[in-house]
Amino acid sequence: MQDETTVSGILGGLQRFQTSMEATIDAIPHLQPTAVRFGEVLSFTQDLVTRQAAAIAEKQDLSRQIPPALSDALRLATVLRKGLQQHFGARSEKLAEFGLKPFRGRKRRGTPEPEEPTPQPAETPAPSAE
Numbered sequence: 001m002q003d004e005t006t007v008s009g010i011l012g013g014l015q016r017f018q019t020s021m022e023a024t025i026d027a028i029p030h031l032q033p034t035a036v037r038f039g040e041v042l043s044f045t046q047d048l049v050t051r052q053a054a055a056i057a058e059k060q061d062l063s064r065q066i067p068p069a070l071s072d073a074l075r076l077a078t079v080l081r082k083g084l085q086q087h088f089g090a091r092s093e094k095l096a097e098f099g100l101k102p103f104r105g106r107k108r109r110g111t112p113e114p115e116e117p118t119p120q121p122a123e124t125p126a127p128s129a130e
Contacts, residue, residue, distance in 0.1 A: 007049060014042055 006009045021035050081100055088094045090103040 011049065014045075018042055059080060078115075 004013055018035075018039055023120075024037050025032055081098070084095060084098055084100065093102055095102045097125070
């Protein structure tokens with residue numbers, strides 16, 4: 001029992017110990033109240049481990065259900081956004097209440113001003129090798 005480090009291994013060792021205690025408890029009556037309490041605590045601990053395993057299984061099941069539900073919610077939100085745009089109009093400021101950007105037109109491109117040519121530095125003649 002000392003070498004066990006997993007919960008199931010420790011519980012298995014404690015169950016074997018309890019079985020041994022139950023077989024010989026009549027020979028050691030002064031330990032009987034403690035042995036009864038030990039049995040209760042061991043039973044409670046086993047119940048906790050069983051409930052934890054059920055919760056882990058439920059968590060895995062719920063984790064599998066989340067992505068499709070989230071996908072459905074995103075699709076329905078898209079339909080509702082388009083419905084709001086259709087109902088109020090794409091330019092309505094009322095859309096801002098729903099976190100949507102009203103269409104405010106495109107910014108016009110200004111006519112680009114001709115850029116002044118940047119003066120190039122004068123080239124210096126290379127020294128001649130004489």
